Amino acid sequence: MDNEKNRFSARAARYMRVGTNVGGLAARAAGSRLLGLERDDTRMAAELATALGGLKGPLMKVAQLLSTIPEALPAEYARELSQLQSAAPAMGPGFVRRRMAAELGPDWRQRFADFDITAAASASLGQVHKATSHDGRALAVKLQYPDMASAVEADLTQLKTIFAIHARMNPAVETSEILKEISARLREELDYDLEARHTRLYGAIFANEPRIRVPEIVAELSTRRLLTMTWLNGRPLLDYKDAPLDQRNAIAQAMFTAWWFPFSHYGVIHGDPHLGNYTVFEDGGAAAGINLLDYGCIRTFPVGFVQGVIDLYKGLLRGDRDLIVHAYESWGFRGLSDELIEALSIWARFIYGPLLDDRERVIAEGTTPGAYGRQEAFTVHKILREKGPVAVPREFVFMDRAAIGLGGVFLHLGAKQNWYRLFNETIEGFELSRVAERQRAAFVAAGVPLPDAA
Template sequence: MADTDPEANRFSARASRYARVGANVGGVAARMAGARLFGKEGTTNAAALAQALGGLKGPIMKVAQLLATVPDLLPPEYAAELQKLQADAPPMGAAFVKRRMMAELGPDWQARFSRFDLKPSAAASLGQVHRAVSLAGEPLACKLQYPDMQSAVEADLQQLDIAFALHRRMNSWLDTREIAKEIGARVREELDYEREARHAALYGAVLADVEAVRVPAVHADLSTKRLLALGWLDGDRILSVTESPVEIRNRVAQAMFKAWWHPFGRAAVIHGDPHLGNYTVFSEGGEARGINLLDYGCVRIFHPRFVGGVVDLYRGLLENDEARIVHAYEVWGFKNLSREIVDILNIWARFIYGPLLEDRVRTVADGVKPGAYGRKQAFEVHQALKQRGPVTVPQEFVFMDRAAVGLGAVFLHLRSELNYHRLFEAEIERFSLDALAERQAELLATAGLPLPI
């Protein structure tokens, strides 16, 4: 049966996208290549690239954000500029919104709300958010996708494949094919708001017993593949508490820890996009009590064995058990591991796991700025792999690694002082692969999500 979706992956839309991306980025890319060839790479080209990408809505900006948070994939000056892109896309106007809403809910769409604000409250790379009120009087956050995003995704991901191929030629120590595959899979998933609604339902179930983390309710009757209606959660930006007393900052950081590790340990799922705009702080009695988890587009569901690898690596590092460490890497998908490669991977592992290994109250990393979190260790790994590589980063590892770095940066912003070791031990207490698999299957079935392969 022919696809009747007017916004399916259309050749004309892809061709238009190629032209726009090429016009904006091609000149900058040429300058970057020339500068790199002559050893003159620097912040000027980085700022130019960020400016070129910032004018393009859609996945190319999302991909740029993702690349910026994969440690050592880009030079630091490029990563710093691209991270500024997070949610600065200019919004679409009221006429556009009316047309989009009519396409999703029909000509009488306005009669399905008691109020709908045509001016967006937030604009991001793939869509924009509007405040609304349901007929029952419930405040809503309605995320509306920009048009032709499926075509834009395919066009932009093809450009990404070309960029990664160039990266492999210039940096033969790192095979990026699995990284490209993972980024492509996650960005394609972010287009499907019906899937995102199921992700939100999954998180609502797995965090139901965690009072410090709030998950919005899904309003399925007002949602489609390109329109997602969630309950509105009032809150303040994470950065609003950075000057609060340490006990407040610690409370918010502990809620962040719980929001990330509890779903991982109970359902083998992570929130793969831990930038500051995806969380707000809710208060009770005039005091910050916890966090609202707002966005569920970039969610990664793992096979339970991957969680087993995380626990094995933690135990192996804690007990200096080399066999267990190697087993963990193999479970994750690393292949052809020599002793030298294992030692190099351990540089990164000891950094990521560092706060979890020490049974004491500490910061996540002393004297490190949020934007520089992980850069020093990534550089050490980079230099070592140049001598001993190449290594292929497994697909499942990509977003786990990225999210862990992003989470650490949030803790640095909060300047939290916690016993991360005891918090983690509480999450993996009585860990069992069989119990995790059973619980995950139950939760995914309830949310209407398939089991991971």
């Protein structure tokens, strides 16, 4: 017990030290600008990464998110931050027993037929244990680390300081809305009750889709800081990198549906499509579909934003500039010059590119997962530097992150599809009023709050 107390005390001290170090970097950046001195951004970025490197909290997830938005951070900062590790070491048996007792009471162990005290997986907010219910079901028990609300607030304070450093560098992107969006989503990830409701929402959406499996929540074994659900057996997605093309394509089609169908029909996305949030289940020894895991980062949208995404697609497909501009404005972009519209459209054509091309192809030709979007980001970076700044609306942040993440997964798989047909089949018959009706009915049934502007 003393060792665990020491670990948490060390973490608190580390946050204090990091705050001091990051604050010092901010002061130096401000001083350089005030005195007209040249700044070595590469060196300062490396110092920032060093200052943050001891943390194992949500800020590391944020770094990966920001690396997908051109100019949200200087390239040197994004590169350094993206190399930091996001995983946390699992806590020991004594910690688990105390945390489980705090959530379910002193008789918590009797509520399971079996409970593996050793974590099956660990992450930045908590860890997962495998268990068995008294009716024989295999369970995944997600247990949040203590005092994570303080850790998240500390990380958000560091993020605010990082953005403040950026703001002193004549930035091409105004980040105030980005900070609000990231803050809201990270705070939501602490609420396992909300995650349970999001899981039920996806379970209802895909109730009749055999290619996509969603875990079932066990409410009587769940709290705001403990989430118990059915365990879904499957293999890591990267196990299929060398599988026959038809199996890789089957996985890609299921993933495409898992992302685009909820968005276009209900105004909701799974906002964190990295490789660890999917496993693959088989039928007859071949890949048959995906297990969609982890509903801590779900983003819901007003139906007007969904219409804007469809409008932008149609505008790009037809070369209709007025519709393209209307779509950006419906997203929340304001005061766009011709140059900024062109910069946004370069990025939009990259994101939508495979969906505009009516042929069978890989998601991005002539590139690798690590380089996905790099050339386009460089071009956008140059225009924004010269013609910006542009204020990025909140809704754009996780939409962009999810689209980039999804494309990266398709690249890892080497899937080859007619993405144009897949997308147009998904949005066929799209009507805003029907989306609004479906969203309201499904969200209310699952207990999920409706988006503010819905």
